[in-house]
Amino acid sequence: MMMNSLVEQRSMAEALILSMMQKLERRQESSNCWITCMLLTCSPEYSVGERKLKAEKETEMINELRMIVDIMRDQKLGEGRRLNYLVCDVVEMVRVTLDTINKYFSEIHPALQWIREIKKSLLKLGMETDSGNVGEDEDEDEDVVGLVDAVEKLLRTRILHEETRRSTLLLKGMSGIGKTLLARQLYNHSDVVARFDRRVWLCVTDLTIKEILMKLIQQVVESEELERRDSLLEKMERADNRSLQQMLHRYLKGMRYLIVLDDMPKRMYLTSILEALPREGRESRLVITSHTTNINSIYPDEVYDMEFLDSNKSWQLFLQTINCGNELKNEYKFPKELEKKGKEMLTKYCCGLPLAIKEVGKQLAKKRCLGIEWEELFESFDLGSTLEKLDLFYHKLDEKVKPLFLQMAFYKENTTMRQEKLDQIWVAAGGSENFAKYHSKDLVDDSFIECKDKDTRYHMNAILHKLSIKKAEEEIGLEILRSNGNNRPYQSPRLHRVIICSRDKFNYSTDQDKHLVSLFFHGGGYFDTSPSYWKSFELLKILDWEDFGLKNLPESIGTLIKLRYLGLRNNHIQELPNLLGRLKELQVLDIAQNFMMEVPDIIWEMRSLRHLYLSHVICRKPLKIDALQNLETLTYISVDNWTYGLSGLKMLYQLRKLGIEEMNANTDASKLFASLARLRNLKNLILKGFRFRSMPCLDNLGILQKLQTLKLDGLLARLPNSFPSNLESLKLVNSCLEEDPMPLLEKLPKLKHLKLRNAYIGQEMVIVCGYIPSLELMCIEELWNLRNVRVENGLALSLKKLEIKNCPNLETLPESIRHVRGLKMVTTKIIATKIRRSGMSSNMRVVDINP
The missing domain is CATH 3.40.50.300 (P-loop containing nucleotide triphosphate hydrolases)
Incomplete structure (x- = not known):
């Protein structure tokens, strides 16, 4: 179809849009009548909620289309090829959208996104001049190191x-x-x-x-x-x-x-x-x-x-960068005796990112040409130009997701972040309930963070962490204080503060800061504050000391009545202060991994508590957990404290995740499962044994029909005779089973994720994958005696990822492994060589370890 002029194309686009808007508006009138009728008759034939949601999306679409018509009528747009192209996109958008939304409700959302992107382009066109070189590819440096x-x-x-x-x-x-x-x-x-x-x-x-x-x-x-x-x-x-x-x-x-x-x-x-x-x-x-x-x-x-470069490849790229061209004479080349220190500095600052390695290499090469010695240059690593280039990467993020990226500045560099902690701090700071959990996936999809361990842990490259700090300082009032006095500048008012301590004593001032929302401590375990210091934080909602090495918790923390999140995980705290019972708005209390901490009977006073993390605590009295009606997460509580100390389990309406520890052969599992069956919303259960003792018989586990995720961590004589039928994820850890677990596990119809770590001591495992139709991920780890994996009937088509880690006697793989694209094997160099020579590694990623 040919158009004689841009005016004609504009007219056609506008006519199509107006026609589409009229059609959508007529459908909306009809839909509203339908919804009213259904509500009056209470007919279950159709979903009123779905029809309402569709009507809302169509209303958004109508509003966006009106704006596009107004923009196209704007004389500021003028003429030009870019406008021509965008108008053609508008015409096609209307045609495709009308076709898809008539057939599929699920297509409304992407169509709406497309409409918004075209609107953005039209608005941008109104502000900028027409460019004839849009999207031209830039010349690439032909460095193939690591590829x-x-x-x-x-x-x-x-x-x-x-x-x-x-x-x-x-x-x-x-x-x-x-x-x-x-x-x-x-x-x-x-x-x-x-x-x-x-x-x-x-x-x-x-x-x-x-x-x-x-x-x-x-x-x-x-x-x-x-x-x-x-x-x-x-x-x-x-x-x-x-x-x-x-x-x-x-x-x-x-x-x-x-x-x-x-x-x-x-x-x-x-x-x-x-x-x-x-x-x-x-x-x-x-x-x-x-x-x-x-x-x-x-x-x-x-x-x-794409993967970041390891230390050796990073060094290879660095040498290639500083030695390229004619800028360096032979006497300026990098000395071999300084290679170890150079690698350490490069790994610390550039973190395997080729862009950063090249930028740093070019900077140091220029400075070396000026006569500065390499030893001095090591102290002048500057990532400023790298961060400036990554600014464009940051601006690719959706506006609604950027606050999540900025939140990453609160955490330690190169740390692994728990999904639940990210969510909880977001909510504690005032964010919406499901936003972080939903949009943290966007950060993974957009390559800002890496996903570890089945969507429960995340890691951010240190370069991007530096970028998050830079942007957080600029946009949300982040202040970073250090005990060495090398502090970052801050904006006023300060809303968030990170304090980084060394092992030297750090005396904190009693600076009044009523605007502070969050306070994070990193580094050492030495600090000195007066009781009045904590009274200055009237609006503080988040206080995090995780991994700090803290020995004593100030009693005056109980004065922070607005506190919603208190993170004390992995410290050396001996006793929880009684005054913490005053924290009536506290939603998250994390005191896990403080070995043998004494916890007074104050937990029940924190009526807003939603997430409670314990482990190996000392309780003089049983904790009145059943008083916490808002509680959603409880890990870990002693089996004795749970079974015999709780009476009103039916009051725990919201409990979804529960971890029970110190189970042994004397534990009455039948009584335990009977009490758990009263928790109507329990979806995730973790049962841990007591040190190296055997766990009890778990035969009644199958009565917990609502369970979707289950982890059994401890020595088992055998598997339970049945599992919950709705189970989607199962982890067996340190079970040391003598019998092959697969014949029973293959009968779980909804199982999607299966992990076996030190779970089986036999030499052969038989997988009949045709019986696990839903299985997507399987991980076999630390099966020290395993010599043969036999697959019958071929691998299930649903299996997307198979990981085999640290099975040193497994030297062969079945032929059907070829069909699994996401195959990863962590083994010794000798076994890796055998696997490669067998021709089985076409789709396999092999990671070598020492025997």
């Missing part, structure tokens, strides 16, 4: 492998980690050049859909058509997106093609592009590089997460 293995693996398993359909590979990682460079190595590999009829590379940053289609067509056309490029370009300028799709499809049909879309933005709506790419026939490949997995309509066959 050789990745190139070889991806060529073998994703690019050159035998698969007749078109497959998609997503290279994911933070800015500066080498996504584009890896894609270049794949794209320009000689075997790739020889294999594909057409290769297309396109950086899609800030491009509209129409621009992407046009640039793809320009690169795909035959060389003999070069003389017709001008007429082709004119034809494409006048075409709408649907015509361009058909044109691209026609050019690619019957060809084996490789297309790389570099630097894909978040939530870009790629349906139009995918529809234009033929899927049938020849082994074509689509490679996408992005910092995120959150791209609409993309379901990659594999997501390759």
Whole structure:
């Protein structure tokens, strides 16, 4: 379809939008009548909630469309190619949206996101001048340090492998980690050049859909058509997106093609592009590089997460950087005798990020040319330019997710952060209930944090941690104080403070700061405050001393009546002060891993408490846990204290996670399970044995039908004769079972995650995976005697990840392991060599350990 002028295209887009708005408004009137009718008749035939939610989304869509019409009518936009392209996107957006929302309710949300992105682009166009070089790819430094293995693996398993359909590979990682460079190595590999009829590379940053289609067509056309490029370009300028799709499809049909879309933005709506790419026939490949997995309509066959460089590869890249070009003469090259210190400094400051390593290398090379000795240069590592470049990475985050990223500045560098702690501190600071848990996944998807241990623990690279501190100081009033006096500047008013102590005594001032919301202590265990010091924090909601080495807790902490979160995990505190009972608004009390702490009978006074973490505490009287009607989490309580000290279990309406410790052979498990069955919302249960003694028989465990997550940590003579039928996650730790556990575990129909750590002492394990239809993740760890894993009936198609760690006698793997793409094995060098030579490692990542 051809358009004669931009005015005509604008008119058509506006008419389509107005028609769509009228249709949505008519549907809304009909929907409101329907909802009223259902409420009056109480008919269960349809979900009123779903219909209401759909109506709300449609209302948002109408409002966004009205704004787009107003923006297109704005004379400030003027004329220009970029406006032309955006208007074409508007036309296609209306067509696709009308089609999808008529059929699928689930498609309303991505369609709404697409509408908002187009609106942003139109608004941006009104503020900026038209650019003729939008999205052009920048020259890349051809440093391939650390990418050789990745190139070889991806060529073998994703690019050159035998698969007749078109497959998609997503290279994911933070800015500066080498996504584009890896894609270049794949794209320009000689075997790739020889294999594909057409290769297309396109950086899609800030491009509209129409621009992407046009640039793809320009690169795909035959060389003999070069003389017709001008007429082709004119034809494409006048075409709408649907015509361009058909044109691209026609050019690619019957060809084996490789297309790389570099630097894909978040939530870009790629349906139009995918529809234009033929899927049938020849082994074509689509490679996408992005910092995120959150791209609409993309379901990659594999997501390759870019990894940070280890110490040796970091050093190799550093040497390559400082020695490149002619700036350095031979006498300025790095001396071998300083290599150890250089590696330590590089690891400490650059943390394996190629961007940081190159920036630091270039800076030091220039300074060395000025005659400064290498020993002095070690003290002048400056990450300022790296953080400036990563500022753009930070701005890629959604505005609503940025506060979560800024919150990372509160925690220690290179620490592993618990999901539950992130959530609880967010809520304690005033955030909404489910926001952190929902959007922390966005930080993982967008490569700002790494996920550890099945979405329960996170880690942030130290460079990004420095960026979070920098932005938190600028945007939310973070102040960092150090005992060595090297303090960071702060904004006024100060809302958050991190105090970093050394082992030297640090005397804190009694500075009145009524605005402070959170206070975190890192480092040593020495501090000196007067009782009046704590009275100055009238609005303090969060106080965290985790891993501080604290020995005594001031009694005056009880004066912080606004406190919602108190973190005392992993210290040396001997006794909890009685005055803590005054903290009536406290929601989280974490006193776990303070060995043999004496806890007075004050917990019941904290009626707002929702999460209580204990372990190996001394209680002169049984804790009145049943008085805490808001309690959602309780870990860990002694089995004796639980079974015999609690009477009103039915009052624990909200308890969802429970950990019970010190179970032994004398524990009456039947009585325990009978009491647990009264907890109607209990979903997560952890049972721990007492030191190295055997746990009791757990045969009545199956009565806890609502359990979804279960961990058994302790010596078991045998497994229970039945498990809860709704169980989705199971961990067996230190069970040391003599019989193969798989015959029983295979009967759990909803099991998704299974972990066996030191759980079985036999030599052979038989997995009949056809009986575990829902299993997605399986981890076998520290099975010291295991020599053979036998798989019958093939692996279940649902299995996405298999990890085998520290099984030193397991030297072979079954043939069906090949079908599991997420296969990871941590073993010795000798066994790793045998596995590789057997040809079984095509999809396997092997990590070597010492025997």
